[in-house]
Amino acid sequence: MRTQVAIIGGGPAGLLLSHLLHLWGIDSVVLESRDREYVEHRQRAGMLEQGTTDVLRESGVGERLDREGLVHHGLELRFGGAGHRVPLTDLTGRTVTVYAQTEIVKDLVARRLADGGDVRFEAEVVSLDASAPAVTFRSGGRTHTLDCDYIAGCDGFHGVSRPAVPGLRTFSRDYPFAWLGILADVPPSTEELIYANHDRGFALHSLRSPHVSRLYLQVSPDEDLAAWSDARIWDELAARFATDDGWKLHDGPITDRSVTPMRSFVAEPMRHDRLFLAGDAAHIVPPTGAKGLNLAVSDVIILARALAERYASGSRTLLDGYSDACLRRVWRAEHFSYWMTTLLHVDPHATDFERRLQRSHLDYVASSDAAKASLAENYAGLPIF
Ligand code: FAD
Numbered sequence: 604m605r606t607q608v609a610i611i612g613g614g615p616a617g618l619l620l621s622h623l624l625h626l627w628g629i630d631s632v633v634l635e636s637r638d639r640e641y642v643e644h645r646q647r648a649g650m651l652e653q654g655t656t657d658v659l660r661e662s663g664v665g666e667r668l669d670r671e672g673l674v675h676h677g678l679e680l681r682f683g684g685a686g687h688r689v690p691l692t693d694l695t696g697r698t699v700t701v702y703a704q705t706e707i708v709k710d711l712v713a714r715r716l717a718d719g720g721d722v723r724f725e726a727e728v729v730s731l732d733a734s735a736p737a738v739t740f741r742s743g744g745r746t747h748t749l750d751c752d753y754i755a756g757c758d759g760f761h762g763v764s765r766p767a768v769p770g771l772r773t774f775s776r777d778y779p780f781a782w783l784g785i786l787a788d789v790p791p792s793t794e795e796l797i798y799a800n801h802d803r804g805f806a807l808h809s810l811r812s813p814h815v816s817r818l819y820l821q822v823s824p825d826e827d828l829a830a831w832s833d834a835r836i837w838d839e840l841a842a843r844f845a846t847d848d849g850w851k852l853h854d855g856p857i858t859d860r861s862v863t864p865m866r867s868f869v870a871e872p873m874r875h876d877r878l879f880l881a882g883d884a885a886h887i888v889p890p891t892g893a894k895g896l897n898l899a900v901s902d903v904i905i906l907a908r909a910l911a912e913r914y915a916s917g918s919r920t921l922l923d924g925y926s927d928a929c930l931r932r933v934w935r936a937e938h939f940s941y942w943m944t945t946l947l948h949v950d951p952h953a954t955d956f957e958r959r960l961q962r963s964h965l966d967y968v969a970s971s972d973a974a975k976a977s978l979a980e981n982y983a984g985l986p987i988f
């Protein structure tokens with residue numbers, strides 16, 4: 604079995620790469636270890652930068668995004684019992700869009716299959732050779748080999764690609780908290796996202812549709828989900844979002860819940876020979892800055908363009924610059940995600956001095972146009988090229 608580009612992982616990175624390569628006339632096979640139902644329903648990201656929505660739209664998979672995506676022009680920082688708006692569009696000229704990762708994955712799977720693409724679910728890659736490029740995978744109880752020109756490692760943080768890069772340098776930071784995320788059948792209590800800092804911990808109010816809310820609570824990293832009844836979750840959210848003017852959080856049936864650890868991680872370089880890492884396979888950010896999916900998309904745009912140049916002209920210049928081009932953007936997003944996380948969460952180990960500094964930092968961001976502009980520029984997303 605042979606293809607031009609073997610793609611390991613059918614998350615947003617792998618599926619979008621396969622779609623973009625197809626538009627450039629380049630063949631690929633996507634190998635995804637889980638089943639279709641699982642990847643289409645795994646609740647994760649929701650906030651898309653304009654660069655992400657632009658590429659989905661321009662590559663012809665933006666039809667449902669345009670119909671159902673919720674365009675946002677600002678966000679709220681809430682602390683000390685009051686809200687402070689950051690007018691993203693006024694400050695940057697750009698918008699952000701709420702459209703769930705599950706929906707992007709559904710759109711991309713449907714489009715790849717409609718275009719005759721080769722996307723294999725329940726196909727787990729067990730080994731790969733980055734020099735005589737090939738991947739070995741298990742599917743239907745048998746072992747297969749897929750020969751190729753290039754391998755794209757889009758298999759997320761726990762995949763097989765990153766360990767196949769020798770001499771990798773890694774950088775990481777673990778945080779002393781996690782997020783408990785819920786999906787609830789209740790109209791959002793807000794039009795714009797609310798990022799709240801409270802002595803009890805961070806909380807985020809996001810949304811999925813006019814009828815479905817998505818909310819997150821800072822919890823401890825070893826939190827037992829079973830200890831959180833629906834009533835306890837809603838009470839805690841209400842306490843952390845409370846304002847002096849009596850703002851009200853609406854509650855409703857919770858349809859999904861999970862706990863996610865928070866981590867910063869970067870692996871350098873993002874390439875070994877003919878293997879290219881993209882997305883969570885190469886880097887992780889804590890979700891506070893809403894950057895993970897957007898970074899996966901920008902890696903893939905850079906990789907698709909580099910492969911297209913290689914096949915069209917024989918030039919390896921863009922492929923050789925791939926890792927550096929991605930890492931510049933990755934480190935900016937790493938810093939912003941760390942910054943937003945530190946600004947908004949309660950560090951259980953912080954000294955009183957550090958807590959006062961954090962409050963001063965929040966006051967500064969809320970009151971300074973320059974600080975808001977910096978937050979907005981990073982949140983709405985910096986240019987890809
Ligand atoms: P993944 O989505 O992890 O996909 C990798 C795929 O590879 C998986 O389907 C996996 O099954 C498959 N795989 C693994 N190993 C193998 C193997 N050996 N063989 C074959 N297949 C394999 N990002 C944002 O931009 N905005 C947000 O608002 C945001 N919010 C988030 C909220 C939460 C709670 C979480 C957890 C994440 C959030 N993120 C957000 C991050 C975002 O979800 C990830 O960065 C994104 O999923 C990365 O996509 P990916 O394709 O690189 O990796």
Ligand code: DHB
Pocket residue numbers: 647648649650701796809810817890891892893
């Ligand atoms: C969502 C997740 C985030 O991490 C974030 O910063 C904003 C929104 C969401 O799931 O909607």
